[in-house]
Amino acid sequence: MKTSHILSLLSLTLLLTTSGCVIALGNSGSDKNVATRGQELIDLKKAKDAGIITEEDYQSQKKTILGRH
Numbered sequence: 001m002k003t004s005h006i007l008s009l010l011s012l013t014l015l016l017t018t019s020g021c022v023i024a025l026g027n028s029g030s031d032k033n034v035a036t037r038g039q040e041l042i043d044l045k046k047a048k049d050a051g052i053i054t055e056e057d058y059q060s061q062k063k064t065i066l067g068r069h
Helices: 003-026 037-049 055-067
Strands: none
Touching: 037 055
């Protein structure tokens, strides 16, 4: 179970980081590669819907994202 939790977190990290990279490739100028909270939540939901993460992981990560200032 611990291994599946680690794999889920690694998959989520990969999903969140690569989705931002694709968007950044089309941008020019001094824009930073920073995903908005909304985009992070969308990506997180996609990961849950795809079965990459559990409902528990989804709720935990969602709380973390929404708690940032």
